[in-house]
Amino acid sequence: MAIRVVVVDGHTLTRYGLTTLAAAHPDLEVVAEASTAAEAPAVIAAAAPDVVTVAVGLPDADGLRLARDLRDRHPSLGIVVLTAQGEDDVLFRALETGASAFVGKTAPVEEILCAIRHAAVAASSFTAAGLAMAMARRQSTTARLALSPREREVLALLQDGVSIPAIARTLYVSPSTAKTYVSRLYEKLGASNRAQALMAALRNGLIRNDAATA
Numbered sequence: 001m002a003i004r005v006v007v008v009d010g011h012t013l014t015r016y017g018l019t020t021l022a023a024a025h026p027d028l029e030v031v032a033e034a035s036t037a038a039e040a041p042a043v044i045a046a047a048a049p050d051v052v053t054v055a056v057g058l059p060d061a062d063g064l065r066l067a068r069d070l071r072d073r074h075p076s077l078g079i080v081v082l083t084a085q086g087e088d089d090v091l092f093r094a095l096e097t098g099a100s101a102f103v104g105k106t107a108p109v110e111e112i113l114c115a116i117r118h119a120a121v122a123a124s125s126f127t128a129a130g131l132a133m134a135m136a137r138r139q140s141t142t143a144r145l146a147l148s149p150r151e152r153e154v155l156a157l158l159q160d161g162v163s164i165p166a167i168a169r170t171l172y173v174s175p176s177t178a179k180t181y182v183s184r185l186y187e188k189l190g191a192s193n194r195a196q197a198l199m200a201a202l203r204n205g206l207i208r209n210d211a212a213t214a
Helices: 012-023 040-047 063-073 088-097 109-121 131-144 149-159 164-171 175-189 194-203
Strands: 003-008 028-034 051-055 078-083 101-104
Touching: 003 012, 003 040, 003 109, 012 028, 012 109, 028 040, 040 051, 040 063, 051 063, 051 109, 063 078, 063 088, 078 088, 078 109, 088 101, 088 194, 101 109, 149 164, 149 175, 149 194, 164 175, 175 194
Parallel strands: 003 028, 003 051, 051 078, 078 101
Antiparallel strands: none
16 A cells, blocks of 8 residues: 655645645655645645655744644654755754654655655654754764853843843842853853854754744
């Protein structure tokens, strides 16, 4: 029996390409398509696929949020995250959503096929071609950016939107000392303001995506 696949992607060419790819392989069948996150749940519920491919960039939502929702609703569903972005933080976000596989849209055909087939038989495990190298880079960066307990406190307050005077009150230090803490944290993260610091912390796995604010 062929692996039943639903394709969720805002790009017509990508949907067509995956449908054409599946048609060339007897063990795969695209049974439905969705172009937005809003329509995807109903399409998936009606089609009852073995695997769904989800683009990170959807016209109306973050594809990784959709992947997280789908994992919560369908524990045994294979979820392949497709992306045009190769950054490590996107890969790790995909891993955190409970996706089954992560693959670039420009990856070789065999890599895409392997991701779909893996998802069909091992929905709860994660595979990505660059995972080992991404893990090594993260470990190296984490060691380089090792934050002190105080710096972690300051980062947590910054991500909560707390002002420097409020940080000083929370930590029972003077405003000038709080400003020094923040400046040192910015320097370590290679940032010049709060937004840059939070984005750097996100990229390097120091905070979660849903906690990052501008």
